[in-house]
Amino acid sequence: MAPWLTDWRGRFTGEAMAIASPASTEEVSALVKLCARHRVPIVAQGGNTGMCGGATPDGSGRSILLSLRRMNTIRRLDPEAREAVCEAGVILQTLHEAAETEGLRFPLTLGGKGSATIGGLVSTNAGGTQVLRHGSMRAQVLGVEAVLANGSVFNALTVLKKDNRGFDLKQLLIGSEGTLGIVTAATLKLLPAIGERRVVWAGVPSLAGARALLLHCQDVAGNALEGFEVMPQQTLHDVVAHLPNAREPLAEPHAWHALIELVAERGETDRLGELAERMLASAFEAGLLEDAVIASNERQADDFWLLRDSIAPAEREKGPAVQHDISVPVDRMPEFVEVAVPQLEAHWPGTEALAFGHLGDGNVHFHVIAPPGVEPLEWMTGDGKKISAEVYELVTAWHGSISAEHGIGQLKLDELVRLGDPVQLAMMRAVKQALDPHELLNPGKLVPLAPAAGSH
Secondary structure (H helix, E strand, O other): OHHHOEOOOOOOEOOOOEEEOOOOHHHHHHHHHHHHHHOOOEEEEOOOOOOOOOOOOOOOOOOEEEEOOOOOOEEEEEOOOOEEEEEOOOEHHHHHHHHHHOOEEOOOOOOOOOOOEHHHHHHHOOOOOOHHHHOOHHHHEEEEEEEOOOOOEEEEOOOOOOOOOOOOOHHHHOOOOOOOOEEEEEEEEOEEOEEEEEEEEEEEOOHHHHHHHHHHHHHHHHHHEEEEEEEEHHHHHHHHHHOOOOOOOOOOOOOEEEEEEEEEEOOOOOOHHHHHHHHHHHHHHOOOOOEEEEOOOHHHHHHHHHHHHOHHHHHHHHOOEEEEEEEOOHHHHHHHHHHHHHHHHHHOOOOEEEEEEEHHHOEEEEEEEOOOOOOHHHHHHHHHHHHHHHHHHHHHHOOOEOOOOOOOOOOOHHHHHHHOOHHHHHHHHHHHHHHOOOOOEOOOOOOOOOOOOOOO
């Protein structure tokens, strides 16, 4: 069990009574009924690639660790309906490849696509680099099958365009991190495959300038704009130093860099190159760009994206860091970063604060790297924890969210209680109590316990 008792980041290690690996929804149901009878907690786990310890058991050793990796069948892939029914253990990259063979694609991707599973992506309402155009996992899920806390099976895999029979109950399960039910399968939306793409690397003078460029690209390119990612110059420098044989795409340094992707479906590729050139030319004329280059081929396009996808490993080489996937209103993100970075670096001398990621949906990854030479665990549990508290207080003051796409898990539970809206927290507790009154499903994650009588 050892490899599955520690989370991907190595922050949390727990104990479990046993690990169970069912091969069907019926087996999951039977196991959950048995656990419910004996009041045994269950922690469901997919690829174990979560960022907040949401799939790691606590240290009591009382839980069953329920691995869904054996449930890895694509039950149906319907090219005509453009739907796929995938079991929870299907790996994201496997779905991408299966859809591609039918001339289709699943429009959600992320760095961990080779290990992240469909069940985990549904349970955390995962994001990724294509949210700008297609939305998060919630927007891709057409139906859900899940086992509830009493072992009963909620089956809503059949897709109906119109269904007005009350609550859309599958939405409760999407993003619930396994606290309300164990997702065993999902019906997912597929789209026509990309016929061609144009990937652009652009240099801009500021994050506010990157925001202005994004708006320009949306105006000119419309639905062809698939992705828009940003990173500061120092981050790009660190990535190039980390990757063998990598080099910066532009000849000169720039305060900020934008990675832009335009796509066209098959049969609609004739004017994509012209659209990209027109978009950049008009951006230059408007003074929105300092420099830019269009990838000359697919290999160079992949190299551009590799720079973006290698930020996390490059950062790890520099030492410990506290990472925050935060969101604020989209139009205020540049201003937030301009305020937060110098404030954090001034309050915590020797640290390096940086922001990168999905500017178009108001979500950036806001990381604070420790000063050189610190003892990692001591810093993370000391100053690192205090820094995170300050970041989350800032985000809340700016009417944002302390979790844009990674979830709450156990990492952010205390901060959710401290900073969350009491009415929303009470509603979450009420739903949890209704569906899992004995708190057997993923205890200690996402949903805070009700405050004790007399506490404030």
